[in-house]
Amino acid sequence: MFEHLPRYAGDPILGLMSDFFADPRIDKVNLGVGIYYDELGQVPLLDCVAQAEQVVVSEHKPRSYLPMEGESAYRALVHQLIFADSLDKRHFGTSIVQTVGGSGALKVGADFLRTAWPGSEVWVSDPTWDNHLGIFEGAGLKVNRYPYYDPATQAFDYEGALAVFKSIPVRSIVLLHPCCHNPTGIQPTREQWIELLDALQSREAIPFLDIAYQGFGQGLDDDAWVIRECAHRGMEFLVSSSFSKTFSLYGERVGALSVVSRIHDADLVFGQLKLSVRRNYSSPPIFGAALVARVLGTPALRQLWESELATMRSRIVKMRAQLVDGLSKLMPERDFSFLQRQEGMFAYTGLSAAQVRALKTDHGVYAVETGRICIAGLNPHNISRVCAAFATVMRSA
Ligand code: LMR
Secondary structure: OOOOOOOOOOOOOHHHHHHHHHOOOOOOEEOOOOOOOOOOOOOOOOHHHHHHHHHHHHOOOOOOOOOOOOOHHHHHHHHHHHHOOOOOOOOEEEEEEEEEHHHHHHHHHHHHHHHHOOOOOEEEEEOOOHHHHHHHHHOOOOEEEEEOEEOOOOEEOHHHHHHHHHHOOOOOEEEEOOOOOOOOOOOOOHHHHHHHHHHHHHOOOEEEEEEOOOOOOOOHHHHOHHHHHHHHOOOOEEEEEEOOOOOOOHHHOEEEEEEEEEHHHHHHHHHHHHHHHHHHOOOOOOHHHHHHHHHHHOHHHHHHHHHHHHHHHHHHHHHHHHHHHHHHHHOOOOOOHHHHOOOOOEEEOOOOHHHHHHHHHHHOEEOOOOOEEEHHHOOOOOHHHHHHHHHHHHHOO
16 A cells, blocks of 8 residues: 655654664764753753743643634734834734744745745745755745855855845745854845845745744844844735744744734735644644743743843854864864854854764764754863864865
8 A cells, every 4th residue: 555655764854863862872962953952961941931831830721722823922922022013013914823833834834825826936045944845845835946055155145145036036935044044054144134135025025034043143133133124114924933942842842923914914814824724733732832921921031031042042152162163273274263153053064964974973973964063062071072073074074
């Protein structure tokens, strides 16, 4: 019955996690998946989450179905976090649905767009998070790439991206990373964003902004700047967001999809989003979103969360600096300053697939084959070993 099925090659990121856990070496280092680990190499349970959990559990609430769109307090708090006061509420409405993580938001959004604009194609940055391709193609949309990373300069290919944005077919769907680009960590400047958005507006493009790391780059508001700029401009667009990393709630799958539309279309949009949710998973789960809503909606917990988020952000910045420093000391002939110009959880090292394989096999250091590493997997105990392993594989190339 099933022998004709193609063998699944495994996921390039999640597959690495299984390999890592199966590796018996005690000094192995996981720089593959985008998970924030603390100084001791543990996935933290944030204090604000632990406190919210106690309150939520003590309430012993029944577990009926949530509505298709999710819990309303959660949705309102997500709206405030992402958009602040950037929308002109007289003319624009936001339809928000709680989703099963950021991936769920992308899938609900992709299905929605396939219905709304069946003739449109999607444009994603080259490179992008691998699953962007999978999710949009899985929803039946054709996916194209726009230039993003220039290997020669190890920087953003601004001219290349702008040229494509100016010439894409009208009503194309364009996937953007408002902060902490996954996988490169490279962001356009604000001046560049303005030109890029001008070009997209001139093509009546439909921006789809994927923000999975709000607060891991420059800060909560700065990281949402592009989204708010789209709102100020009176654009109509989609935003997928996630609390996996920023609340360390990976396994709870807490995300949201927001669609900004003209106010008189908001009801139509909201209905289609609910339909998309119903067809995918009916309604979202309760617990993770209840924790997030409790933290965001309680001033003391919200303050605690912001300080814990700042601690995670500054630890990442510190480890990035130590990586650059360590590599520069071991290989003074090379310039590693490009790593310092990247932001967020990831560094795009420029390592080849063969070098990444050697890192894993010979040194027990796990990275994604594209050369992406998760900086948040580095800590004071493994940084010198990782730098030494990098130097060995880089020299042997
Ligand atoms: C990543 O990019 O490593 C994370 O977003 C986890 C995932 O689902 O791929």
